[in-house]
Amino acid sequence: MQHKIDNIRELQIQANDIRENIISMLLTAGSGHTAGPLGMADVFTALYFNLLRHDPANPYWEDRDRVVLSNGHICPVLYATLAQVGYFPVAELQTLRTFGSRLQGHPHREFLDIVENSSGPLGSGLSQAIGMAIASRIDTGKSGSRFFYCLLGDGELDEGQNWEAVLLANKERLGNLIAIVDRNNIQIDGYTEDVMPMLDVAKKFESFGWHTQEIDGNNISEIIDAVHRAQGVFSQPSVIIARTIPGKGVREFERKFEWHGKAPNPTEAKIALDELRTLGGKIKSEHK
């Protein structure tokens, strides 16, 4: 697969480019979410450029791994990653949130059929990934070689449906299911622990019978290692709690819940892009 990158520095460069594309598309769109997409750029890079079994030249390949994005509002990072890995031209990113665009404000597979699910309303992605994993097991009689990934936010865990799903995944012993929770500690109204304390997320999943790991979600090697370990778990669903910094890469935006749901204005975008370009240059020069 041509898109596969093993070198960590090269992956970091991809992640940095994804962040630049996120800022640029949000600036053009004039609305959308900034913090979550920037924070999850490393997870998306690790998945799409290294871990996933997929083929941008053959998006409907039956044996591909499936990725269910549950918190659809972070779609700028999904779109930027899909474009960079070769599913569609990077220039199309500038159509985000406009009338007739394939890149709807929240992903809609009627407009962009290479995404596995339409999302936006929170709390239902994990259930869908579980449905896919069960269906696959019915067909193959075992967990099979395909993996079913679900990406979800920590604020989203307020939704009770997640916990219905967490119970079922344990009951069905879904070894082919890997959930990655973006533990960035923010949601629209503030810090997660103020809005609705989530406490120790890993412990919660563990007590529900899940294989759990907690990692630095902005460290690409840690992400890759954790997913490899999760892939080796056969009789349990796996969750990786990825501690990320919301707004990662732009000091002005980092760790501020105010950046959850707004787009940068031209001045803010310039600061962000300058910083990311400097950072990109630094990674590249270290790489030489």
Place this chain on the structure above:
Amino acid sequence: MLNPNLKLNTKIFADDCEQLPIRTGFGEGLAIAGEQYKHIVALCADLTESTQMHLFKQKFPERFIEMGIAEQNMASVASGMAAMGKYPFFSSYAMFSPGRNWEQIRTTIAYNNRPCVIVGSHAGVSVGPDGGTHQAIEDIAITRVIPRMTVISPCDAIQAKKATLALAADNKIAYLRLAREKTPIITTDETPFELGKGQIMYRPDGLAHVAFVATGALVVQALRAAKFLEKKGIKVLVVNIHTIKPIDAELLVQVARETKAIVTIEEHQVIGGLGGAVAEVLAQKCPTPIEFIGVQDLFGQSGTPNELIEHYGMGLDAIMTATHKVLERKN
């Protein structure tokens, strides 16, 4: 007289007419559909026998998922299974599915375009003693408003079986509405069934004065009222609308032109149900006086099915009153 082309049960007006719960037809139909179509799977939220899904479960245990009491998860898990090529039927009481999980049905199934069948059992006030919390009388309204949704409300167990088999062959996103109580058998194995097509079940001699447009468990009530009124000199034509969406607009317009007076009859709120659907069509295509039999913007309560049908104005007396009213408005 009963429409001979439909080969209906001739004993329908007799006291000893055979009765079966509508939901049993679904259970039998699903078990047969499971044989015919390997991609059919079934999910249930801890009501497997109540919703008659146990018949499928016994035959295909590997294709049945017990979800526990978790209707929201059930709808979205079904969506995920559909994404992998399965055709899921998922069941609970109508109050909880599509009641509690409406947004999951709207987004993860309909908006996402993942064909599944929502099977809502125990619809209507005839659930009886369990009381108002368990009597779904808003389910037609909340499902038919969703784009891509087909809404089916069979009139008896045999029709429920045919509807289930028709859906199984069609891979539609659909809501199948079922009732708990035993209901007289109106149709026979020979009665034709086509999704989206209404059925004129009863025709008087000569021109009808009024048409009853009914659905579900109250179709039998409409037939019996028509027969009763005929003796009093009021000629009634009875239409069974088993597919509430897409509704058979052509037939409704034809019947409205012929009778110029309509009474809709359903075990559901008069707001947003069959009556609303009929009014939407006729207001645009053939404005006609309509009276609405159904629950008048109220909640249910405990009682026997008959007590509740009478109390909420869906009994024979209420139908006669509505008929007189609509005939006055017509003239």
